[in-house]
Amino acid sequence: MTKRHDSTAEPPPGPGEPSAVPLEFAAFCELHRPRYLSYARVWLPDHGQAAGAVQQAFAEIAVHWRELLGSSNPTALAWQILRSTVGEHTRNSGPPAGHPADDDLAILHYVVGLAAPEIADVIGTDTASVAGRLRRTMLREASGW
Template identity: 70%
Template sequence: MPVEYAAFCELHRPRYLSYARVWLPDADEAADSVQEALCEVAVHWRDLLVSRNPTAEAWHILRSTVAARLRAETSAAPEPRGSGPADEDLAILHYVVGLAAPEIADVVGSDTANVAGRLRRALLHEPADW
C-alpha cells in the first residue's frame, strides 16, 4: 500500500472506530466494519485521490459500510443521504465521540465553519436516535 494510504488509515482509523462503536456496540463488529471500509478505500484509493474531496468520499464509504452492517442486524440503520455527512453524524462525532469541530471537519472532509454551523442546528433537534 502507498505511504499516503497508510497515513490516512493511521489518522482516521481511531475516529472511524469511535463512530462505528456508536452504531455497532459489539467491538468486533465495529472493528470489522471499519476494516471493511478501509479495504474499500484501498481498492478505490487512486480514484479517491483525484476526486474533488477524497476525505468526504472515504467518509461516505465508512458510513455506508456501517449502515449496511447495522441493517443486517436491525432495522435501526442510519440511511446514507448523498455523499456528505448527515447532521446526525456530526452530532455523534461531537457529542458522543467527543471531537471538536476542526477534527470533525477533518474526518468528514468538510470545513470547520460548515461543521460548527451544522452542529448548532443539530443541537436544536432531539437526539432520539443516537
C-alpha cells in the same frame, strides 16, 4: 465527556488489507482509524463487529484509492464509504437506513467527543460548516423538547 477514540483502540491490519500499501494510504488509515472505529462503535457496540466494519471500509477505500486521490475531496468520499459500510452492518440491529448526516455530526461531537475542527477533518469539510450544522441540529432537537 468521555472520548471513545484512542490509538490503543486500533484494530490490527486485517487479512484483506494489503501489507505493501502506498504511504499516503497508510498515513490516511493511521490518521482516521481511531475516529472511524469510535464512530462504528456507536452503532456496533461489539468491538469485533465495529473493527470488522472499519476494516471492510478501509478495504473498499483501498480499492478506490487512486480514484479518491484524483477527486476534489478524498476525505469526504472515504467518509461516505465508511458510513455506507457501517450502515450495511447495522441494517438488522442499528439505526434506520439513511439516518441524517447531521446526526453523524452530533454523534461525532457529543458521543465520540470530537471538536468541530476534528469533525471537519474526519468528514472532509470545513470547520464553519460543521459548527453551523451542529448548531442547527441542536436547535432542531431543542425545539422538539
